[in-house]
Amino acid sequence: MNKIKISAKNIDVFYGDKQALFDVSMDMYEKEVTALIGPSGCGKSTFLRCINRMNDVIDICSVKGNVSIDGHDIYDKSIRVESLRESVGMVFQKPNPFPKSIYENIAYGPRIHGIANSKTDLDEIVETSLQKAALFDEVKDRLHQPGTGLSGGQQQRLCIARAISVNPEIILMDEPCSALDPIATAKIEDLMSELKKEFTIIIVTHSMQQAARVSKNTGFFHLGKLIEVDSTDTIFSNPGNQKTQDYITGRFG
Amino acid sequence: MMKDHIVSAYDAQLELVNSNLIKMGGLVEDQLRNSLQSLSNKDTSFAEQIIFDDHKINALEKEIDALTYKIIAMRQPLANDLRVVLSALSISNDLERMGDHATNIAKRVANVKINLPDAPTIEIVKMGEDVQFMIKQVLDSFVKKSDKLAIKAWDSDVNIDDSYLNIYRELLETMAGNPDTITGCSHLLSIAKNIERIGDYVQNIAEDIHFIVTGQALERKSEKRINWEEINQ
Numbered sequence: 003m004n005k006i007k008i009s010a011k012n013i014d015v016f017y018g019d020k021q022a023l024f025d026v027s028m029d030m031y032e033k034e035v036t037a038l039i040g041p042s043g044c045g046k047s048t049f050l051r052c053i054n055r056m057n058d059v060i061d062i063c064s065v066k067g068n069v070s071i072d073g074h075d076i077y078d079k080s081i082r083v084e085s086l087r088e089s090v091g092m093v094f095q096k097p098n099p100f101p102k103s104i105y106e107n108i109a110y111g112p113r114i115h116g117i118a119n120s121k122t123d124l125d126e127i128v129e130t131s132l133q134k135a136a137l138f139d140e141v142k143d144r145l146h147q148p149g150t151g152l153s154g155g156q157q158q159r160l161c162i163a164r165a166i167s168v169n170p171e172i173i174l175m176d177e178p179c180s181a182l183d184p185i186a187t188a189k190i191e192d193l194m195s196e197l198k199k200e201f202t203i204i205i206v207t208h209s210m211q212q213a214a215r216v217s218k219n220t221g222f223f224h225l226g227k228l229i230e231v232d233s234t235d236t237i238f239s240n241p242g243n244q245k246t247q248d249y250i251t252g253r254f255g
Numbered sequence: 256m257m258k259d260h261i262v263s264a265y266d267a268q269l270e271l272v273n274s275n276l277i278k279m280g281g282l283v284e285d286q287l288r289n290s291l292q293s294l295s296n297k298d299t300s301f302a303e304q305i306i307f308d309d310h311k312i313n314a315l316e317k318e319i320d321a322l323t324y325k326i327i328a329m330r331q332p333l334a335n336d337l338r339v340v341l342s343a344l345s346i347s348n349d350l351e352r353m354g355d356h357a358t359n360i361a362k363r364v365a366n367v368k369i370n371l372p373d374a375p376t377i378e379i380v381k382m383g384e385d386v387q388f389m390i391k392q393v394l395d396s397f398v399k400k401s402d403k404l405a406i407k408a409w410d411s412d413v414n415i416d417d418s419y420l421n422i423y424r425e426l427l428e429t430m431a432g433n434p435d436t437i438t439g440c441s442h443l444l445s446i447a448k449n450i451e452r453i454g455d456y457v458q459n460i461a462e463d464i465h466f467i468v469t470g471q472a473l474e475r476k477s478e479k480r481i482n483w484e485e486i487n488q
């Protein structure tokens with residue numbers, strides 16, 4: 003087992019008076035894929051957003067507890083949220099490329115984060131990011147055309163390329179394939195098995211089969227609580243908790 | 256009790272697998288009981304009927320196969336559902352083999368040219384009845400989804416192995432004492448072997464049921480094993 007990369011301890015999250023997460027503690031391991039599953043509204047996205055402090059931008063949202071990355075508390079006053087978001091990238095359910103060229107979609111991040119300024123450096127980052135996202139061959143002749151002109155699956159890989167262009171250590175994916183067809187989904191899953199060599203990946207998914215295919219560990223959430231977290235093999239073959247079993251076998255009601 | 260699936264057609268499919276397995280198990284029980292009866296009574300025409308009836312078991316196996324493939328393709332079962340579906344394939348396969356062994360007994364009875372000596376026949380029928388009881392036990396454990404009953408059925412096989420060993424010795428002695436009985440006795444030996452094999456399949460099924468219920472492989476050793484050295488002395 004790899005070393006712990008992200009450790010969440012006793013996380014409570016509130017939206018106003020309404021509590022969305024209850025005392026969630028979970029470790030996630032370096033260069034592995036961890037899947038988060040559970041019925042709609044159980045708090046998966048809320049939990050994911052704790053890891054890059056995206057909940058900070060929601061006015062009514064407050065987070066209690068502790069999240070550390072490599073042992074450093076990310077809610078500490080000394081942490082710059084911008085640099086946190088640089089090392090923790092995020093990919094969303096619906097591909098959301100900027101209304102700019104494919105090239106600019108990727109160059110934008112490194113430029114504003116001051117990672118690269120010269121054209122040759124940026125060219126190189128754009129190319130390697132697209133390579134890593136398994137998109138380069140499909141778009142190399144139209145780098146200066148709009149990113150929004152790509153297919154859904156290509157757009158999602160563009161968003162992944164954009165996320166990795168700033169050298170993150172962690173990539174959070176919130177249902178990255180739910181808007182994609184089976185072939186585009188297979189490409190993203192295939193890509194994830196490459197990406198995990200370099201990045202720690204946390205993925206929220208509603209597809210049990212996807213979680214079973216891509217992840218090493220899986221956490222099951224229900225009504226804001228983390229019910230069970232274990233190796234993906236165990237979760238999908240012989241989970242310890244009856245609620246987990248009822249959920250993954252389609253018996254929830 | 257297991258909760259129902261949100262998709263009720265899924266429950267209906269699993270229930271059909273379940274009921275087909277129980278039906279198939281019942282047919283295997285019948286086939287063995289009948290073949291033992293035909294053996295006791297040396298009833299060749301009854302034996303012919305038994306041989307004919309084997310196709311029913313084969314047909315059910317095919318039906319269960321088709322159904323489980325369909326469930327896997329349509330539903331991608333997980334956890335306990337996956338264990339049920341995979342085990343159904345292996346249980347139906349074992350039941351089909353058990354049916355073949357029962358039919359093989361009838362095939363020898365049906366062959367009028369074979370003269371089967373009486374005394375060891377009685378022993379063999381008794382052993383067959385013990386195996387029948389094991390089948391009952393294991394089917395019962397399947398219906399009740401009880402790992403404890405499955406283990407009971409599994410453990411009963413030791414007695415069958417014992418009986419087989421005794422019958423084997425007795426048949427050797429009979430043959431050595433009277434070479435005229437060699438043909439009959441060697442057929443009886445095959446029949447005893449058929450019965451002993453059925454006991455082994457009951458153990459396989461008991462292991463599957465244990466796996467369905469607990470998710471764990473049944474790790475168990477027989478207290479005794481046939482000691483062939485002893486026989487060869």
Ligand SMILES: Nc1ncnc2c1ncn2[C@@H]1O[C@H](COP(=O)(O)OP(=O)(O)OP(=O)(O)O)[C@@H](O)[C@H]1O
Pocket residue numbers: 017022040041042043044045046047048049060
């Ligand atoms: N911005 C928000 N303001 C108020 N309540 C929110 C907000 N975001 C989420 N919630 C509430 O918090 C709870 C958890 O929501 P969350 O989006 O984390 O669930 P989820 O598991 O990601 O669901 P889904 O699978 O549908 O995406 C829900 O009850 C939701 O209504």
Ligand SMILES: [Mg+2]
Pocket residue numbers: 046047048176206
């Ligand atoms: Mg969500």
